Amino acid sequence: MNIKRRLKGKSIIPWLFLTFLTLLAYNLFPRDRGIAGLLLEGKVHQVIDGDTIMVILADGREEKVRFIGVNTPEISGQVQPYGLEAKAYTKKRLDGRRIYLELDTAERDKYGRLLAYVWLERPQNKSLPEIRAKMFNAELLLEGYAQVMTVPPNVKYAEIFKQLEKEARNARKGLWGL
Template structure:
């Protein structure tokens, strides 16, 4: 019985994740922090985690995750960009992470590549996890420039 429930949950989880389509516009419904937010598709809600970057944490969670310097600023910046907006998602090798979040590269309606933009402005750092490394060079160069120009968290 337990094995059947695990199989059913796994099937439903991956079936639900498969509903999101690449290069499709989705409405942002909630911003969690500087690198995580929710989108809606019909009546479904999906948690999106930006691939290749890491924004500072905005709150303490358990004993491992602690609120970090510039976390609040990063969340405010992302909220200003995403609130009541639509985004287009593209994917890399893995579509979800071990926490069930959808891993995506995100584009705004005005064409801005959000993942890279957050690093360029100093609101996130490069944080890639193979095999999702499609834009590691772009993100690394963006972080170097942000540090050099003392933008965002590098002030």
């Protein structure tokens, strides 16, 4: 009865509004949810350039995905050397293919693109041999279509990527042979 007397004449609307604002704020900041390591399944339906693709996720959402840790030569504006080759390689390897996207600490870049490591097959242990064989970001580096681009806080494979780029440089593969 004491509770009823205290609530009598007082509206619960401010409390409901405060609860709504709290839930809204939580959903506006997805980076704070511990997304590192999350694996999303999808299908590539468009290749934008050598390091950016459009993917339809398993839940039906469409996402523009930017590959983490690598940078291919640009093709928008003034085309950079090996930019068209990098796009063609990405298109040949990924267009229409089922892939797995591994997220790191930051979910999106300043342009709203989903940031991901792209796996050609579902990873089992993420060992160095598996990264070399199944991760497309690593493949771009090994074949000389990309160079390392580390943007903290997404640095999970940064040291491995540096090693792979060095191998491609030493072998003068792709853009390193120009």
